[in-house]
Structure formats: structure tokens, C-alpha cells
Amino acid sequence: MEHFENKPITRICCIGAGYVGGPTCAVIANQCPHIRVCVVDSNPNRIEAWNSDTLPIYEPGLKEIVEKCRNRNLFFSTDLQKEIGDAELIFISVNTPTKMFGFGKGKAADLQNLENVSRLIAEISVQSKIVVEKSTVPVRAAESIDRILNANKRDDVHFEILSNPEFLAEGTAIKDLLQPDRILIGGGNSTDSKIALEKLCEVYRNWIDNDRIITTNTWSSELSKLAANAFLAQRISSINAISAICESTGADVNEVAHAIGSDTRIGKRFLQASVGFGGSCFQKDVLNLVYLSEYLKLPEVADYWHQIILMNDYQKRRFALRITECLFNTITNKRIAILGFAFKANTGDTRETPAKFVCKHLLDEGAKLSIYDPKVPKAQIIQDLTMITDLNSEQLNECVNIVNSPFDAAMDSHAIVICTDWDEFKNLDYEKMYETMRKPAFLFDGRNIVDVDHLQSIGYNVEKIGRRSSHAQICSIRTKSI
């Protein structure tokens, strides 16, 4: 007997009101007015923020959609019991960070949240439901969810588990959700699984062409998410590796990226050399793939993917050291302006942001920092620096000043360090800033976004990623010693 009626989904519950769950459900509610969508979270502050004028995350276009749909067919609630109970389809969008203890420490994904919500779904449900993993999970996590659900459910309830990884990137989440390159849904072979998969496809078909919806088996879907992030991260580490060669030879990484990216087989995107990639996904997912490969006793495969992370660490370290060395090998008590703290433009997210690493290095060397970011709250920057440095809050207060404009940051500083590719940093009045700085004034562009010739004509010493340093001598010595 089949457990699901062949009628469209009308009630969706999403567990986890974060960067994935919030925007995804806002867009589903917007595109499917006939579906009631409720996002639940165990954190009452998050839910309160989603129900307020100040959403808990910044994402271009999100506020408009939330304001349009909220309390119409989009709801945010802490009542997990009721909303899970009423839903026909449940998205699991809880966080699965890298495990920081026990077996797999530093590599495997921590699946506590996933297990907790699976147990809760089984306990609450009195009707059959489709359960969809949206959180990025290790391959075969669906099997674990299935076993937990089936070991704890009522006899008359049936669960179908689908994998439907989310590929949105922060900063462009709404566009990515409205016009995705593809939707990926993995399921099983049973009739129930096929019905469940069709019902989820039907939700997406409200605004996405069928030929963009890819269906696979569950394990392919789970692995594709890890593989996609690993391939993207690999491109960045590859161009960053080339940037190191450029800095020692006189080649320019932007020119190289343009030249190789013009080959349609390589393509232009994700070849922007930088201070290193950040964000909640790339490092976590590559490490997850490394752990999986080790677990499967494929050490060569594990080493291959691990190199992406080692290269990223090397890139962040190289950039931080270049700052110290160009500033005559001492930055103790020197004021340095940090422009940008988010891991990329158009987000307030600081998870794994390279800025954190650069700041730690500069603070370890005794520098005083003035930090400006248009979207990251002051409290978040302080919290991140407290976690990464050995400084207590009193010491941090002495060494770090969070300011409200790039001009305040540059005032009286020896150097400007660009850590995030915010548009506003491309065309600042750098001449005005130069006048207020100590001389010689340096600018370290970790995102290759400024006009070097213009800045040099003002008088700046400009250091860019992937371009020979004006201190080439120092840098060649340094590269040997890293």
C-alpha cells in the first residue's frame, strides 16, 4: 500500500532558520502562495528577529520578500511540536559544523543537530511525512536519518527521506533561489519514494523549468553537494597557487586568470585570486570529503582534496606575512586599517572569514587595528577576535577599534588592508584617506579590486595578490622561509 496521497503539498515545515532555511523558505512561500511554509528554530532570538524589522541575516532582496509573505503564507515559530506535527513535508536545515571533539575531530561533520531533529520528528509525527535533507551532510546521512526515524516512529506512520542539497551562495541567495542553475533531488527506488520525489519536484516546478530539475539516487545527490563545493574551492586554491608564482616572477595573476578563463573548457568564474576563501561551506565540506575518503581507506584521494585546505591556509598566511614584512618587519604599535570583515561582499557572515586570520596575525605582532565593515555588527567582530586570539576583552579594547567609516579606519594608520570585496572599497576617496595616513602609506589589496596605477599616483605603496611586490627582494626571501 502506498503511504502518500497523490495530491500536491500544501504545508511545509523547515527546521533551522539560518542562512539556508530562512531564504529558501522565503522564496518558496513567495513563489507558491498556495503552500503554507513555516520555519521553526530552537533559538527564540533568531525567530524573534525573523519576525521583526531587523532580520537575523543580511541578504540582498530578502527583506522585501519576507515582508511581502510573512504572516500570509510564511511564518517563523519556536513551536516545533505543532509545526512538525502539521507538516506534510519537512526540510531539515540545521547546521552541521565541523566536529571539534572525538573521532573525526577537525574533519568530520558534527551530526548532533541532525540526529536531534530526526528523533523529534519521529516522536511528534502521527501522520506519514516526507523528510528532506537540505543541510549539507556526509554521504549516507539519509540512511542514518531513516534508521532513527524508523526505530522511533508509530507503527502507522511512514517516512520517506529525500536529499535536496541547497547550492545558494550568500550575497546572491535570492537570485540563486529564483533562478538556480539546477535543483538536485535524490531518492530511492520504492513507489513511495518516487511519489515523494515527484511531490517535491512539483513544488519547484511552480517557478523552475523541469529540465533544470535533476533527479538521482540519494547517495549521488549527497555526494554531488560535497563534490560541487570541493570543485569550486579547488579552483580558488589553484588560482591562488598560481598567484604565488606570479608574485615571484612578474606575471600578473589577473592577466593569467583572464587568459586561461577565456578557454571555454576552463571558464571565467571562480578564478579570482584572493587572500583565501572563507564561508561556512568550502572548508567544512572539503574536510568532510577528506574524512570520507580516509574512512573509505582511500588515502591518496584524501590527500588530494586536503591540499585545497593547505593551499588556502598558506595563502592567508602569506598575505599576513607580506603586510608585516613590507612594513619594515615591525608592526608593533602601528595602526592598521582593516577594510572588510565579512567572508565575502554582500553578506554580514563572518564564518571562516580570512579577515579573522589576518587580524589575528597582526594582533599577535602587536599592531593596533581599526576595523570597518558595512554589514558585520561590532559585537560579532569582537566575538570572533576573542575566539581566535589570546587577548581578553580588556586587551582587545585597547588594540581594536571598530569604526563607522573607511575614513575613520584610515586616519593615522600606516597601512590599509582590504579583506572583503565590498563594492564601496573600489572607488573610495583614497586621496583624502592618504592625507590622513602615516607615510610611507601602504595599501594591501587582498581582493584585487583597487586601481593600482591611480593609487600609486597618489603616493601609496600598493601590494596586490598575484602581482610582484614593490619589495620583491623581501618577498623572495620570505617565500623561501614560509
Ligand code: UDX
Ligand atoms: C558556496 C557555494 O558557492 C555554494 O554553491 C554553496 O551552496 C555554499 O558554499 P558561499 O560560501 O556562500 O557559497 O560563497 P562563494 O561565492 O562560493 O564564495 C566562497 C569564498 O570564496 C568567499 O570567501 C569568496 O570571497 C571566495 N572566492 C570566490 C574567491 O576567493 N575567489 C573566487 O573567484 C570566488
Ligand code: ADP
Ligand atoms: P546554515 O548556514 O546551514 O543555514 P545556520 O547556523 O545559519 O546554518 O542555521 C542553522 C539553524 O539551525 C540555527 O538557527 C540553529 O538554531 C538551528 N538548529 C540547530 N539545531 C536545531 C534543533 N535541534 N532544533 C531546531 N533548530 C536547530
